[in-house]
Amino acid sequence: MEKRVFFKGWKLPVLLVAPQLLISFVFFFYPSGQAIWNSLFLPDPFGLKTEFVGLDNFRFLLSDPYYLASFKTTMIFSVAVSVSSMGIGLYLAALADRLIKGAGVYQTLLIWPYAIAPAIAGVLWLFLFNGNIGLASYYLQALGYDWNHALKGDQAMFLVILASSWGRISYNFLFFLAGLQAIPKSIIEAAAIDGASFWKRFGSIVLPLLSPITFFLLVVNIVYAFFDTFGVIHTITSGGPEQSTTILVYKVFSDGFVSQDLGSSAAQSVILLVLVGILTVVQFKYIERKVHY
């Protein structure tokens, strides 16, 4: 039997959910509504005049081959950032979990990069790979590798993925470590006594038990790669060369705040909203089924 609690009257329940409703309204429904409304207009940058254009902003976007290419760029970028930062985070967590001495020190050091804002992280990596003064680019040149991310799209992509993943590794590390420590040692020891190798234990006991956390991190990392990385991209490549690192959210940012084309920027936000909505449904409907709680 499921337990259900009923309130008498409606005032108290409404009062109790009111703060949450208010927050959702102010920070989600109102701005989303604004974005949808603005996507139907073509205003001038100063906000002096505006014209209703219907769906022209969407037509303008979808006829731009660079915008369509940006979907693919976004997919490559998001998958690469999520997979690399989760993979490395899990690997480091597995190592740190086995530590006996000095675990606290390692853990603290590994969490450190998370405290650095994306734009600052971008600048740090940009310094390392800068064509003029960068340490990394200097050694790459010395090895005979021609590093110039201002001109080469794949190198630019690699650099923004590296800079975006770096801080996320810490975040993922933290959650994986907590997940690993929550797994009862007795199960693993029992498997070890039965003769299961480390990798066998890892594959058939640890990973399934980590699946709720992995799923949570997958959702959070995709959202991060989609929305929080424009600072990194803005500081390192500004979307170039030839838009090879222009992901969808960076284009929203640059068209809206750099180019002052608010109509197009709003239309892109709406497209992004729909896309992330679909993505979330897919994640919860198909991937979550494979998760054991």
Added chain:
Amino acid sequence: MKTIKAFICSIALFAMFAGTAAQAKTEIQWWHAFGGRLGELLDEQVNKFNASQDKYTVVHTRKGNYSETLNAGIAAFRAKQHPNLLMVFEVGTASLMAAKGAYVPMHQLMKDAKQKFNPNGFVSAVSGYYTTTDGKMLSMPYNSSTPVLWVNKDLMKKAGLDPEMDLSTWKQVGNALDAAKAKGIDMPFCTCWHSWVHLENFSAYHNLPFATKANGFAGLDTELAFNSPVHIKHIQTLGKWAQEGKFKYMGRRNEAGKNFRGGECMLMTESSAGYAGIKKQAKFEFGIRHLPYYGATEAPQNTIIGGSSLWALSGKSAEENKGTAAFLAFLSRTDIQAKWHQDTGYLGVTTAAAKATKKSGFYKSNPGTDLAGVQMMRNKVTENSKGLRLGSFDQIRGIIDEEMEGVYNGSKTAQVALDSAVKRGNVLLRRFERANK
């Protein structure tokens, strides 16, 4: 009772004085984009103005690079938190002009403030950029420069070349680069501001249209035209040099300046205003040359400016506008302009400042610093060499940069890249036309 009365009186009196003391100086906010050495020189100007009179205080704030400053100003305008004066780079000029009601035109501002102002005192090649077709000056030219060729004479010698050799055509530059490459010089050529130097100024210099309708001066229904055979030939040449390792691409803005100042790059095309930094940092002998051109027989037209002008934004009190006008009048004073010109390498924007600089013997002791001015004023300006007035131009430059990157990395021919840039840019021009009808 009496004491209370006296007390109230004294408070009222105090409040009155405090009030007048606060009113005594009207604050004028100025947002700009200058840091480093230029920021120091700007600060010096402001301090001088503040010390020169006691009615106004100019407060200046740096808002980032040119684009960031413009965007900060526009966003602040929407929020009604904008400054009195905004620095807008030449690329943003058309956007400001189209936003009627967002600014007080310079001629109006000066008239309302009863400030003496002579628009004919400005160098026409500069002020023309900021003047309407019926001759009304809308903003005050602040810093203006034009691209020139910078030469590292030490590297020229290393390449076995005469450092004083003729470099007035791109063919001669090409020969010099071949020689440098053969001698193992790592970076024979580099450039800053690709679109500005190699398409915008290139067009004016060869008297070719960059866009139709007199480069946008004659109407918003202008279309880009920088995919002519001569343009394509030049960009293709740059692409070929990049493939052969004679030209290294360092970035879209002035990143290559570091490589030149560090003594790595032999020939660089960059703004004449690179002077302040190069003079301070270069540990080699450098020279300044005119921007090269194609064709040996016909002399080149003139180059156009880059830089910024100051716009008085609207919605401020008459008193503040008076202060803004006084400050602008101060900035156009001959001594201020001449000092700015000599310190920075920017052009003197008034004819009097250029004359004063010549008279002081500055050009003699700093050879090459007069080239920029000569290059801009060498001919009577044509429709193609007056300047550019295109909406959404910052974005269009972004498109041009992207497409040119395709040429430099070998993924596109110049023909494909420039055709595509024209096509994509025209879409933005139509959108701008529509939003500003």
